[in-house]
Amino acid sequence: MALDKPYKDIPGTTIFDAEQSRKGYWLNQFCMSLMKADNRERFKADERAYLDQWPMTEEQKQGVLTRDLNRCIAAGGNIYFLAKIGATDGKSFQYMAASMTGMTQEQYAAMMLAGGRSAEGNRYIGEKAATQSNKEQA
Incomplete structure (x- = not known):
């Protein structure tokens, strides 16, 4: 199951x-x-x-x-x-994490120091479809 x-x-x-x-x-x-x-x-x-x-x-x-x-x-x-x-x-672990994002270690560190990735559009897959639907209805 x-x-x-x-x-x-x-x-x-x-x-x-x-x-x-x-x-x-x-x-x-x-x-x-x-x-x-x-x-x-x-x-x-x-x-x-x-x-x-x-x-x-x-x-x-x-x-x-x-x-x-x-x-x-x-x-x-x-x-x-x-x-x-x-x-x-x-x-380093930071180097490895950066390699997973396609960024350099320096770019990754700067992104993380700036607060990380935006949650916008990254909460759940259905979020993008819901956002688009809301825009079309407005």
Whole structure:
């Protein structure tokens, strides 16, 4: 039985729920393995060979190899686990967050210091349709 998931209506947001957790289990386990120095060294020496030791999907592996965190999240990754990849690469969490928005780290920091993204048009997917309908009725 599928659960009602009203949060699916939030644009640009993937909620890490039980379904995502199951989907990304091995991806997140791989990320946690990077907490050990010897595993980080093995991963950095041959990323593909190290990833192939994990029963991850090809989509998950490609997300890691290309450092496409949005792709990893869509494939079940949790940002707190994925942060281990950034740490392995010597990248800050801010750098990683910026990469997910298409901004530079400096642009992302400036946006966040200015109060973050506007909520206008980003509350829920139906908001845009409701706003347009209201404008047409006026």
